[in-house]
Amino acid sequence: MNPENYFAHETAVVDEGCIIGEGTKIWHFSHIMPNCQIGQKCNIGQNVVISPEVILGNNVKIQNNVSVYTGVVCEDDVFLGPSMVFTNVINPRSAIVRRGEYAETTVKKGASIGANATIVCGNDIGEYAFIGAGAVVTRDVPAYALLVGNPARQIGWVGEYGHRLEFSEEGLAVCRESQQEYKLESNKVRRVK
Numbered sequence: 271m272n273p274e275n276y277f278a279h280e281t282a283v284v285d286e287g288c289i290i291g292e293g294t295k296i297w298h299f300s301h302i303m304p305n306c307q308i309g310q311k312c313n314i315g316q317n318v319v320i321s322p323e324v325i326l327g328n329n330v331k332i333q334n335n336v337s338v339y340t341g342v343v344c345e346d347d348v349f350l351g352p353s354m355v356f357t358n359v360i361n362p363r364s365a366i367v368r369r370g371e372y373a374e375t376t377v378k379k380g381a382s383i384g385a386n387a388t389i390v391c392g393n394d395i396g397e398y399a400f401i402g403a404g405a406v407v408t409r410d411v412p413a414y415a416l417l418v419g420n421p422a423r424q425i426g427w428v429g430e431y432g433h434r435l436e437f438s439e440e441g442l443a444v445c446r447e448s449q450q451e452y453k454l455e456s457n458k459v460r461r462v463k
Contacts, residue, residue, distance in 0.1 A: 278302075291328065309346065327379070341372035341391065348377045351385040351403065358391045378413065380430060387422075400428045414452070414459035427452070427459050435459070 276294040278284050284302045291310030296302060300318040309328035314320070319337040327346035332338065336350050339358040344350070358372045373392035377383070381395045384403035395401065396413035405422040416426040416434060427435040429445035429452055437443045441454040442462075451462040 315352075333385070339372075339391075341374045342377070343374070344377045345379040345381075345397075347380045349382040350377075351383055351387065353386050354383045355386075355388040356391065357389070360391060381411075382432065398428065398430050400432060412458065427454065430461065 275292040276290045276296070278296040279298050281298050282296045282300045284296065285304040287304040288302050288306045288308065290308045291312065293311040294308055296314045298316040300314050300316065302308070302320045303322045305323045306320050307325045308320070309326055309330065311328055312326055312330045314332045315334040317335050318332050321338060321340040323340050324338050325343045327344060327348065329346055330344050330348045332350045333352040335353040337356065339356050341358040342356050356375060359368045360373060362368065375389060375391050375393060377395040378397040380398040383389065383395070383401040384405065386403055387401045387405045387407065389395065389407045393407055393410050395411045396415060398413060399411045399415045401407060401411065401422065402418035404420070405418050406420040407417065408421045411417055414427050414429065415424050416428045417424050429435050429448065429450055431445050431447045433445055433447055435443035435445065435452055437454045443452045443454070452459055453462050
């Protein structure tokens with residue numbers, strides 16, 4: 271951990287044993303707990319807690335008031351909206367210690383999770399998926415899927431730029447911003463290279 275390579279506000283707490291990438295910024299009242307791995311050019315907002323052994327890829331953006339619990343992995347370019355919630359135990363009880371039962375959750379490259387959304391542990395979020403504000407995710411989310419509601423339900427597909435995709439009868443769609451092309455086959459979306 272070389273504090274010259276990243277910025278931590280004077281009110282932030284960074285525990286021993288963390289690996290923090292160059293260009294990362296950690297803001298007011300945030301706590302980075304032991305043995306975390308945080309990639310390059312991440313932005314960790316105000317009042318964020320990163321629990322022990324969490325892994326964040328490069329360019330992860332975490333907005334204010336988010337707790338990223340042990341068992342969570344966020345790949346590159348993930349966006350976590352304000353006050354969104356991860357869990358890491360399926361059946362928590364105050365009087366019963368379940369530290370050995372943490373369920374893992376992986377948020378794949380480029381996915382976005384909206385403000386106040388909840389991700390129930392053990393459910394992975396696919397590449398470039400978009401979870402709407404306030405959604406409660408109770409199952410795995412496919413790549414490029416757009417989910418809203420409680421419980422979260424899929425209402426469509428989005429491209430890598432976050433715009434909704436409209437597929438032709440042939441299963442083709444073009445992003446209106448990037449002009450990237452996508453193919454829908456067997457209820458799975460892939461970007462056409």
